[in-house]
Amino acid sequence: MRKKSTLILALLAVLSLLAAACGSDVADVASDAADAAGDAAEAVEDTVDDAMEDDAMEDEDADHSADDDAMEDEDAMEDEPAMADSDTTVGLVYDIGGRGDLSFNDSAAAGLEKAQADLGVAFTEASPNNDGSDRAELLQIAADGNPIVIGVGFLFEGDAVAVAAENPDTNFAVIDSSMLDFSQDPPGPYGDNVAGLVFAEEQGSYLVGVAAALKTESNQLGFIGGVCCFGLIEKFEAGFRAGALSVNPDIEIVSQYITDAPDFDGFNQPDRAQVIATTMYEDGADIIYHAAGGAGNGMFQAAKDYSEDNGSKVWGIGVDSDQFNTIGAVDESLQEYVLTSMLKRVDTAVFEILKAQNDGAFAAGPNVYDLSVDGVGYSTSGGFVDDIVDDLEAAKASIIAGDVVVPTDPTEVG
Amino acid sequence: MRRFLFAAAAPVGALAVTLVITSIALILFGSNPLEAYGDMLSHASKLETQVDILNRATPYYLSAVAAAIGFRMNLFNIGVEGQYLFALLIAAQVGSLVALPQVFHILLIMTVAMAVGAAYAGIAGVLKVTRGVNEVISTIMLNSIAISGLIALLQQRWQAEQENFTSTTLGTNPIDESGLMPNINGLLEIFTRDIGQGKELTGVLLVAVLVGVAYHLLLTRMRFGFDLRASGLNPFAARAGGVPPKQMIVAAMCLSGAVAGLIGMVELADTGKFSPNPIKGLGFGGIAVALLGRNHPGGMVLSALLFAFLDVSSGILQNTEAATKEIVNIMQGIVLLVAVVAYGVTKRIQTREEARATAEALRSSEPAEVLA
Structure with a gap:
């Protein structure tokens, strides 16, 4: 009898473990980790604009012609719906957690699927262990069977450089890192087979700045940055200010950063974002734009609390992914406070680099994705900006045409 | 021989049961278990993968020894996580401040x-x-204090001065080449072909071997090890036998922490600095490895290798989509759970057999003979 009960107990215990492991726990942990990693990814993108500009200058002509070619190809592609079959295969390595993070990873997956559909690119995908200890191994496995390997997130920077050196015939692309070697003078690519995929965040921020200025009733706006003083988040602020001031030069914009580099906790402190946002709303701002990664959720919470307490509606503007959807997955009641989101189109970056690879036009060093290729943009989910879409499209067109040059340094903006 | 069989039966049985359960799980997921196991094994048969496995097993083993030293005297040092990360930060900073000949630099x-x-x-002790x-409470607290408090604070203070923050330049000042433990590819290549793909077998592996041998000698050949085991088995008897309980607790915690401090050396030899994203979780992984290896210096080698093998297999399974x-x-979870159950079961059988043997001896012979 004793024996039997022990056996049953043991079996039960094993089954419960199995259930727990297969169930939501693993996914939760993984997606939490992915969130944190994604936030960190935004934190540490290098942004030495001077260096990048110098470099870009030299290649500018070449880049432009390549862009034009790409555009033409794309048009041609749309005309004929034929499913191309390509020799290009790609190994894509997500950040921790893989698909299902509603953010960077899912966006990269969308780009991958588009490349499969439009270009016939076959892919394999992988994501690291929860502690991220096997990034280099995964890149190497991907490089064994594919001519191009993509790492989603700046955390792949160091490992990609090392693995690329060992696999000179394979191209490597890392999202959200310029992949510039600053030990060189002037800074240059780590190698002919290493590219960084970065975004013109100031252009997207300009558009949501325009949206905020058109929507505000109090003529007061707020900006919350996650981490100050390492050259990235300032681009968001500069674009946002410039966009808002282009609509109304008298508009008042207050901005605050949660932490200063090298303390990157600001991206993970929704509580502090909530306090800052509440103060801004109380001081009269009715729309706040955040560039603070995961901390931004605190801002939306503050918008909801303030609106409910005071009966006057205030808004938040999301960043990176369409936060109407991502925050909706966390708390649906916050959705109605997401005016729009500044989109960082990781899917575009993945698609474009695969297209370049397919066309034999892979370019080492930083590849900047801007409005002209839909590398950045704004979201319309929720329909809160439907009435001003024409204005936003006009602003977008003038940036693409070069009539408006968006600054990247907030001190240059009035 | 009989004892050895008893000791081996549990882990072997546990592994077999784990394979059965995992296979069922794989079939439920719609995968072919044989294909998956085949991919794992063929990947692991490559030399480069074996280097990955050894590099992963090394910190697991050190972490397991650190935990096992505590377990041997019923001290639950849950703080290995905080101890190794904090030690890694301080060691990286100190190492970056000095320039010494290689041997001294590494030793320092x-x-x-x-x-x-x-x-x-020792604080917890x-x-x-x-x-x-209770050391469980205090070491958990100390983990938080180290990771969220001290490390976060000092990391900022010691961030290397630079104009451009990139993920490769973030962290403490880099340690000079002389302070980095060299790889031991040459040692492995005596037996094998050259290691490709730029993989480096960590030199800390040798340190881990030394730690394992020292742990074995400590437990079996030294007075301190005897006191340690005695205190674990029966603290009151040990005390009556002249083992000072307080000193033992503090000494065991310190020893456990000292071994924990070595865990981070694997990463430090690779990166040469305290990076903002050090590999975390090894402290908790070590507890599992120690449990599976029954705190035995050899058993923990096998369990560390098993865990490392499983970790490294994750990449190839995703690549082949097996x-x-x-x-x-x-698998890691199931093998651990099944092993703990199996150890319990074999222990019960062993105890029952002993009891039966004693009873039979008592029945069939004079008490004096039994005592003799």
């Missing part, structure tokens, strides 16, 4: 790491003997 860094780990674990604070990579975590 390792000594600092062990001292910091020992001191930090002292709290236990002076204030009766199975979801979560199967690796599931």
